[in-house]
Amino acid sequence: MNIISCFKVVPDEQDITIKPNRDISFEKAPMTISAYDLNCIEAGAQLAEAFEGNLIGVSIGAKKIDDSKLKKNVLSRGPESILMVADDFLEDLDTYQTANALKAAIQKVGEFDLILCGEGSADLYAQQVGAQLGQLLNVPVINSVNKIALMEGKVIVERSLEDEVETIEIPLPAVISVTSDINLPRIPSMKQILAAGKKSATILSALDVGIGDFGATLQVIETKAPEQKERKKDIIQGDSDEAIKSFITKINKVLK
Amino acid sequence: MSDDRFDAIIVGGGIAGTVTAYLLAKEGLEVMLVERGNYSGSKNVTGGRIYSHSLEKIIPDFAQEAPVERKITREKISLMTDDSNVTIDFSSTRLGQQGSDSYSVLRGAFDQWLAGKAEDAGVQMVTGIRVDNLIVREGKVCGIVAGEDEMEANITILADGVNSLLAQKLGYRGELSPHQVAVGVKEIIELPSEVIDDRFNCKDGEGTSWLFAGTPSAGKVGGGFIYTNKASISLGVVCTLCELIKANKTIPQMLEDFKSHPSIEPLLKGGKMIEYSGHLVPEGGLHMVPKIIGDGVLIVGDAAGFCINLGYAVRGMDFAVGSAECAARAVLKAKETKNYSAEFLQCYQSFLDDSFVMKDLKHYKNFPHFLEETPRIFDGYPGMAADMMTDLFVVTGNPPQSMTRMMMKHVKQIGLLNIAKDGWKGVRSL
Numbered sequence: 001m002n003i004i005s006c007f008k009v010v011p012d013e014q015d016i017t018i019k020p021n022r023d024i025s026f027e028k029a030p031m032t033i034s035a036y037d038l039n040c041i042e043a044g045a046q047l048a049e050a051f052e053g054n055l056i057g058v059s060i061g062a063k064k065i066d067d068s069k070l071k072k073n074v075l076s077r078g079p080e081s082i083l084m085v086a087d088d089f090l091e092d093l094d095t096y097q098t099a100n101a102l103k104a105a106i107q108k109v110g111e112f113d114l115i116l117c118g119e120g121s122a123d124l125y126a127q128q129v130g131a132q133l134g135q136l137l138n139v140p141v142i143n144s145v146n147k148i149a150l151m152e153g154k155v156i157v158e159r160s161l162e163d164e165v166e167t168i169e170i171p172l173p174a175v176i177s178v179t180s181d182i183n184l185p186r187i188p189s190m191k192q193i194l195a196a197g198k199k200s201a202t203i204l205s206a207l208d209v210g211i212g213d214f215g216a217t218l219q220v221i222e223t224k225a226p227e228q229k230e231r232k233k234d235i236i237q238g239d240s241d242e243a244i245k246s247f248i249t250k251i252n253k254v255l256k
Numbered sequence: 257m258s259d260d261r262f263d264a265i266i267v268g269g270g271i272a273g274t275v276t277a278y279l280l281a282k283e284g285l286e287v288m289l290v291e292r293g294n295y296s297g298s299k300n301v302t303g304g305r306i307y308s309h310s311l312e313k314i315i316p317d318f319a320q321e322a323p324v325e326r327k328i329t330r331e332k333i334s335l336m337t338d339d340s341n342v343t344i345d346f347s348s349t350r351l352g353q354q355g356s357d358s359y360s361v362l363r364g365a366f367d368q369w370l371a372g373k374a375e376d377a378g379v380q381m382v383t384g385i386r387v388d389n390l391i392v393r394e395g396k397v398c399g400i401v402a403g404e405d406e407m408e409a410n411i412t413i414l415a416d417g418v419n420s421l422l423a424q425k426l427g428y429r430g431e432l433s434p435h436q437v438a439v440g441v442k443e444i445i446e447l448p449s450e451v452i453d454d455r456f457n458c459k460d461g462e463g464t465s466w467l468f469a470g471t472p473s474a475g476k477v478g479g480g481f482i483y484t485n486k487a488s489i490s491l492g493v494v495c496t497l498c499e500l501i502k503a504n505k506t507i508p509q510m511l512e513d514f515k516s517h518p519s520i521e522p523l524l525k526g527g528k529m530i531e532y533s534g535h536l537v538p539e540g541g542l543h544m545v546p547k548i549i550g551d552g553v554l555i556v557g558d559a560a561g562f563c564i565n566l567g568y569a570v571r572g573m574d575f576a577v578g579s580a581e582c583a584a585r586a587v588l589k590a591k592e593t594k595n596y597s598a599e600f601l602q603c604y605q606s607f608l609d610d611s612f613v614m615k616d617l618k619h620y621k622n623f624p625h626f627l628e629e630t631p632r633i634f635d636g637y638p639g640m641a642a643d644m645m646t647d648l649f650v651v652t653g654n655p656p657q658s659m660t661r662m663m664m665k666h667v668k669q670i671g672l673l674n675i676a677k678d679g680w681k682g683v684r685s686l
C-alpha cells in the first residue's frame with residue numbers, strides 16, 4: 001500500500017509582518033507546513049500505520065522549501081520519506097501548474113494507491129489542486145472527505161454536505177482531498193522527532209522530473225494589508241477617581 | 257550506540273545547554289538536546305548583553321559570524337527619580353577590545369544560531385518537547401522521560417534555566433525563595449537603526465548599555481535597563497521578588513512608568529513594541545547555588561544559579577557558557593574512564609573552582625546581600641543626586657549659597673555617616 005500525502009510549504013503566518021506602507025513582509029517568517037496539510041499528512045500516517053503501508057510526503061515549490069527544519073517536521077509526523085521538487089520558477093504557480101508539477105513529482109515516486117491532499121492551502125486556499133491532480137493522473141478524485149475507510153482495492157469515504165452525510169465507494173488508485181475535521185494532527189513525540197532525523201528526503205530539480213518553466217500566467221501586482229484605523233493614542237494615566245471619570249466621559253462620547 | 261541510548265542528554269536549549277551539547281558533539285559523543293520551545297531562544301529571556309570572553313574561547317571570532325546586535329562601547333548608569341535623572345556616561349575605545357568586549361543580543365536569533373552550530377556538530381536537536389521527569393535508579397540518573405517516551409544516557413545535563421523543576425524533583429534544591437530571584441519584564445521596541453544611532457549617540461554597529469536605579473523599580477531593589485540593538489531597543493525593569501510584595505506598583509506598571517519617564521519617552525518616540533516578555537533572574541549569587549553534581553547528572557547555567565546582578569552589570573550568559581565548558585570537560589573525562597559517578601564527576605566542581613565562574617561568584621558573594629540591606633541605593637541616593645543637581649544648575653535669581661553648604665544640605669538628609677557606611681560596605685562587597 002503506497003500512500004502519498006501532498007503538502008505545500010508556506011511562510012509561517014505567525015511571523016508575517018505588515019510594513020508601514022501596508023506591504024506584507026515575509027522576511028522574518030520561516031517556512032512551514034501549510035496548516036490544512038497537517039490533516040492530510042496525519043490522515044496518511046494513520047492509514048499507513050493501520051495497514052502497514054508506506055507513506056511518502058510530496059511537495060513542490062521554490063528552492064527555499066528545501067529547509068532542514070521543515071523536512072524534519074514533516075518526517076516526524078509519520079511519512080517514511082519526502083520527495084520535493086524545488087526550483088525557483090515553481091513559485092507563484094496557478095493551481096493547474098501546481099497540479100502538473102505534483103503529477104511530475106508523483107510519477108517519480110512510481111506506483112501509488114492513494115494520494116491525499118489538504119482542503120486548500122493556508123495562503124491562497126483555492127481548493128483546486130487536488131481535483132486537477134486527479135484529472136491529470138486520470139484516476140477518481142473526491143474532495144471534502146472527513147472519514148476514510150481503506151479496504152482491499154477501494155476506499156469508502158464520507159463527505160459532510162450541508163444537510164446530509166454522503167458515503168461514497170471509490171476504486172483505487174484515487175486522489176482524495178480531506179477536510180480539517182478529519183483528524184487532529186499529532187504533536188510529534190520525542191522519539192518521532194529523533195526518528196525523523198534518520199529518514200530520507202529526496203530533493204529534485206524541475207529538470208529531473210522533466211518539467212520546464214511553465215511561464216507565469218499570474219502576475220501579482222500588489223498585496224496590501226487592510227488599512228488600519230489610526231489610534232487616538234489618548235492615554236489616561238493612573239487609577240484616581242478623576243482618571244476613571246475622564247475615561248468614562250470619553251467612552252460615553254464615542255458611544256453616542 | 258543503540259537506538260535508545262545516548263552518551264549525553266542535555267535538557268534545555270538555552271546558552272548553557274547548546275554550548276555543552278556543541279562541545280560534546282564536537283568530540284564525537286552521541287548527544288541529544290531537548291528543548292521545550294519550538295526553537296532555541298523562543299522561551300527564554302535576557303536583558304540584552306553578552307560579555308564575550310567565555311564564548312570567544314569556544315568559538316573564536318564568534319561575533320563576526322553570530323547574529324549579535326551591537327558592540328557595546330558606551331556604558332551609562334543613572335540614578336532616576338520621578339522627575340529627574342542623573343547619569344554617568346562612559347564611552348571609551350577601551351570598551352570593545354576583542355576578548356573583553358560585549359554585545360547586545362536578542363535571544364531568538366542568537367540561541368538559534370548557537371543551536372545551528374550544535375546541530376552541525378552532530379547534536380540531535382529535539383525541539384517542542386518538554387522533559388517531564390528523570391529516570392532515576394538507585395539514586396543514579398539514567399535518562400529522561402518526555403510524555404510517553406523514555407531515553408537513556410550515560411549522563412544527563414540539566415540546563416533547564418532558573419526555575420529548574422528537574423533539579424527540584426531530584427531534591428537537589430528546594431523551591432526558589434523570594435530573596436534569590438528577581439522578576440524581569442522586557443519590551444523590544446523597534447526603531448530604524450539611524451534613529452538609534454542618533455538618539456543614543458552611537459557609531460554604526462556600536463551601541464549603549466544603560467542601567468537605572470531608583471524609580472524604575474519603584475525605589476525597591478532592582479532597576480531599569482536599556483540595551484540598543486541594531487534596529488530595536490531592549491528595555492525592561494527588574495525587581496527582586498521579596499521586595500515586589502512591598503512595592504506600591506506591579507511590575508508591568510513599573511515598566512509603563514519607566515517608558516513614560518520624561519528622560520526616556522523621547523528616546524522611544526515613534527517606536528513600535530514588537531515583543532513583550534517576562535522571566536525570573538537568579539540573583540542570590542553563590543548562596544543560591546544548589547547541589548550541582550550527582551550520579552549521572554550535572555547542572556549548568558541558570559539552573560545552577562550561576563548569575564550575578566551587580567546593579568551596574570548583569571552577568572548570566574557568560575556564566576552559562578563558562579559552566580557549560582567545565583561540564584563538557586568533566587563529561588569527556590568521565591567518558592574516558594567510563595565512570596559517571598558523583599564522586600568522579602567532582603572534577604566538574606574543580607574545573608568550576610579554577611574558572612572565572614566560581615572565582616567571580618565567590619568574589620561577589622556578599623553583594624546581593626549588600627543591595628538588599630541598603631535600600632538607600634534605590635530610594636535615597638537617586639533623590640539626593642537629583643536635588644544636588646537642581647541646586648547646581650537651576651538659576652533662580654536668589655542669592656547664591658556656598659557650594660559646600662548647598663551640597664551638605666542634601667547629604668545631611670541621608671546622613672553623612674550613612675553614606676560613608678553604605679560606601680564602605682558596598683566597596684567591601686565588591
Ligand SMILES: Cc1cc2nc3c(=O)[nH]c(=O)nc-3n(C[C@H](O)[C@H](O)[C@H](O)COP(=O)(O)OP(=O)(O)OC[C@H]3O[C@@H](n4cnc5c(N)ncnc54)[C@H](O)[C@@H]3O)c2cc1C
Pocket residue numbers: 267268269270271272273290291292293296297298299300301302303304305306307385386387388415416417418440441442492494535536537556557558559562563570571572573574576
Ligand atoms: C530580564 C533579564 C535580564 C538579563 N540581562 C542579562 C544581561 O544583560 N547579560 C547577561 O549575561 N545575562 C542577563 N540575564 C541572565 C541570562 O539571561 C541568563 O543567565 C541566561 O539566559 C542563562 O542561560 P541558560 O541557558 O542557563 O538558561 P535559559 O536561557 O533560561 O535556558 C533554559 C532553557 O531550558 C528550556 N527548558 C526549561 N525546562 C525544560 C524542560 N523541562 N524540558 C525541556 N526544556 C526545558 C527553556 O525553554 C529554555 O530554553 C538576564 C535575565 C533576565 C531575565
